[in-house]
Amino acid sequence: xxxxxxxxxxxxxxxxxxxxxxxxxxxxxxxxxxxxxxxxxxxxxxxxxxxxxxxxxxxxxxxxxxxxxxxxxxxxxxxxxxxxxxxxxxxxxxxxxxxxxxxxxxxxxxxxxxxxxxxxxxxxxxxxxxxxxxxxxxxxxxxxxxxxxxxxxxxxxxxxxxxxxxxxxxxxxxxxxxxxxxxxxxxxxxxxxxxxxxxxxxxxxxxxxxxxxxxxxxxxxxxxxxxxxxxxxxxxxxxxxxxxxxxxxxxxxxxxxxxxxxxxxxxxxxxxxxxxxxxxxxxxxxxxxxxxxxxxxxxxxxxxxxxxxxxxxxxxxxxxxxxxxxxxxxxxxxxxxxxxxxxxxxxxxxxxxxxxxxxxxxxxxxxxxxxxxxxxxxxxxxxxxxxxxxxxxxxxxxxxxxxxxxxxxxxxx
Numbered sequence: 001x002x003x004x005x006x007x008x009x010x011x012x013x014x015x016x017x018x019x020x021x022x023x024x025x026x027x028x029x030x031x032x033x034x035x036x037x038x039x040x041x042x043x044x045x046x047x048x049x050x051x052x053x054x055x056x057x058x059x060x061x062x063x064x065x066x067x068x069x070x071x072x073x074x075x076x077x078x079x080x081x082x083x084x085x086x087x088x089x090x091x092x093x094x095x096x097x098x099x100x101x102x103x104x105x106x107x108x109x110x111x112x113x114x115x116x117x118x119x120x121x122x123x124x125x126x127x128x129x130x131x132x133x134x135x136x137x138x139x140x141x142x143x144x145x146x147x148x149x150x151x152x153x154x155x156x157x158x159x160x161x162x163x164x165x166x167x168x169x170x171x172x173x174x175x176x177x178x179x180x181x182x183x184x185x186x187x188x189x190x191x192x193x194x195x196x197x198x199x200x201x202x203x204x205x206x207x208x209x210x211x212x213x214x215x216x217x218x219x220x221x222x223x224x225x226x227x228x229x230x231x232x233x234x235x236x237x238x239x240x241x242x243x244x245x246x247x248x249x250x251x252x253x254x255x256x257x258x259x260x261x262x263x264x265x266x267x268x269x270x271x272x273x274x275x276x277x278x279x280x281x282x283x284x285x286x287x288x289x290x291x292x293x294x295x296x297x298x299x300x301x302x303x304x305x306x307x308x309x310x311x312x313x314x315x316x317x318x319x320x321x322x323x324x325x326x327x328x329x330x331x332x333x334x335x336x337x338x339x340x341x342x343x344x345x346x347x348x349x350x351x352x353x354x355x356x357x358x359x360x361x362x363x364x365x366x367x368x369x370x371x372x373x374x375x376x377x378x379x380x381x382x383x384x385x386x387x388x389x390x391x392x393x394x395x396x397x398x399x400x401x402x403x404x405x406x407x408x409x410x411x412x413x
Contacts (some may be wrong), residue, residue: 049133050076050121056135063110063139067092067119068102074125075100083115084136084149092117114141114169114234116149122294130360131317132294138169145234146170146227148182148202148220151289151396152376154239160211160246161287162377163396164204164218171199173228175411178202181233183219186210195401195409197393207403209379212263214243247378249370251332251353253281253385256344258353260370267373270366271344273335273354280387281351282330287396288378290324291371293361297322297331313350320361321371325353325380326395332380334358334367353382 053068054061069079081092090112094105103121111117119135141147148166152158164184172178175196184192184204188211194204210216217240222233251258253274260267275281296317306313321334334357335342335349342348343356343366355367362368379399392398398406 050123050131052119052121052133052135054137056137058137060141061111061137061139063113065111065139067094067111067117068104069119069121070102071123071125072101074123074128076103076121076123077130078120078122079103080118080120081105082118082120083112084118084153111139113139114145114147115139129318130294132292132296134292134295141169142234144231146172146222146231147234148222150218152241154241156241157244157375158241158377159288159375159379160209160243160377161248161285161379161396161399162210162216162241162243163287163398164216165396166202168200168202168227170231171228172202173199174226175199175202177225178222178227178233179411181220181222181225183217183221185217185219187215187217190214193407193410194412195398195406196411197409201393203396203398205398205406209246209399210243212243212245216241216243243377244375247374249378249380251281251380251382253283253347253382255384256347258355260373262373268369270355270370273338273342273344273349274347274382274385275349275351275387276347277386279350281347281349281353281382281385282326282387282390282394283382283385284389284397285379285381285399286325286330286390287399288323288325288374288376288380289327289396291374291376292322292324293320293371295319295322297333318359320357320359321355321365321367323371323374323380324395326390326397328394330390330395332370334361334365334371351387353380 051070083090116138122132147169150166190206219238220235223236225233249260258270258272297319298315323332332353335354336357336359357365357367390397392401
């Protein structure tokens with residue numbers, strides 16, 4: 001089966017619920033077995049797994065439902081449980097057990113209804129090796145109600161490529177009414193238009209990238225708006241974010257370099273490794289949507305499994321400086337397992353973009369340097385790859401549509 005078919009099938013399964021229903025394990029990784037370096041750690045046994053309750057992607061969790069993070073050995077280094085649908089990342093207060101093996105919310109804490117929560121956990125095993133896990137779950141939405149989960153966070157400072165993205169808890173039939181209930185305005189003023197990718201996904205963007213310094217306001221007036229027959233909205237709130245400096249990075253897959261430009265000026269050219277011949281990297285403009293200091297990458301989550309054994313082609317539980325570019329698993333991340341000579345000379349990854357790094361992550365490495373200077377909303381454009389252009393719905397990739405194509409997806413004409 002071709003690489004494109006494999007990746008497309010894996011992507012379609014998750015791309016339509018982009019805004020928060022991302023897999024607990026992230027996807028691609030460079031330097032897999034026999035491709036520029038062997039992953040340093042074998043697949044962890046069940047005893048090494050970070051166990052999170054509720055399970056990843058769970059829906060309809062009760063307000064008093066069980067929330068727990070556990071490890072069988074070692075200790076939990078960091079746990080954060082936060083409500084993300086309100087764009088303010090409201091943190092659930094909680095405590096670690098004295099032995100560091102478990103985390104639970106403080107007594108009396110209750111989850112909000114019709115809310116999405118994200119769990120981020122980092123643990124050290126008995127040998128001092130760090131691993132991470134990221135999951136999401138959604139609490140019960142009252143019957144006959146709908147809610148929109150959205151990015152970016154309230155009061156965030158973002159890059160000039162930021163796209164305001166909504167995912168609705170129920171399919172929307174009355175798209176015009178719902179779109180009229182959402183207003184995205186800018187200061188200085190600019191025309192902002194919504195585009196429906198399907199019945200549950202609505203994104204907003206201007207014609208061109210935002211200008212640095214722009215203040216963007218998102219007004220949600222969805223309370224009692226009928227999204228489908230007998231199904232009404234419950235949100236009535238205003239959020240805002242600020243557009244920071246412009247940073248656009250151009251990855252040339254053929255030359256194996258990345259040019260980082262800040263406000264139009266070249267800052268640096270970094271050597272990279274992109275997708276190998278059978279697992280090429282998407283072309284096109286992609287927008288940073290998530291940044292993780294460390295994460296686990298498992299090939300099975302994006303369809304990279306051995307046909308004979310059924311096992312994942314790679315499973316690296318401590319990938320440093322991971323920057324998400326697509327919902328389907330394209331990352332720009334640190335790579336410490338490939339030989340130094342790989343970067344700038346050979347493409348060895350499973351579709352991601354790799355920068356040289358050290359195990360545990362180093363601020364002095366190329367990956368650490370780039371991570372520390374990146375904002376959610378920054379643009380990374382890949383050129384000269386033998387792959388196709390990334391689909392506009394895959395992550396915040398709507399900039400790959402013309403303005404006319406984008407406007408054609410509006411319910412307001």
